[in-house]
Amino acid sequence: VQLVESGGGLVQPGGSLRLSCAASGFTFSSYVMKWYRQAPGKTREWVATITNTDGRTVYADSMKGRFTISRDNAKNTVYLQMNSLKPEDTAVYYCNAVRGSRYDYWGQGTQVTVSS
Numbered sequence: 321v322q323l324v325e326s327g328g329g330l331v332q333p334g335g336s337l338r339l340s341c342a343a344s345g346f347t348f349s350s351y352v353m354k355w356y357r358q359a360p361g362k363t364r365e366w367v368a369t370i371t372n373t374d375g376r377t378v379y380a381d382s383m384k385g386r387f388t389i390s391r392d393n394a395k396n397t398v399y400l401q402m403n404s405l406k407p408e409d410t411a412v413y414y415c416n417a418v419r420g421s422r423y424d425y426w427g428q429g430t431q432v433t434v435s436s
Contacts, residue, residue: 341415
């Protein structure tokens, strides 16, 4: 099982980034996919979720209207489009695949730095 995030980097405040998470080794279409983030010195924070059945999305309040989670089951990939980025969005972003209470997989993370 592998989850490989990419697309992170350095961006100026107000800018945009699109993160990708490529999955392999499991039936991607059967899993709920989530993004989390962890800023320096802080606990890991949930960002967004997309279901596997109907593609319904849910966001943390501070990301609503700025971030968009999506998935492409044909490519086994989940995305996080991040717009209007703020310095407080600086963190390592992780993707997470969940199925029931038994299956829970994590990627290694990708660094996003928002700074001028």
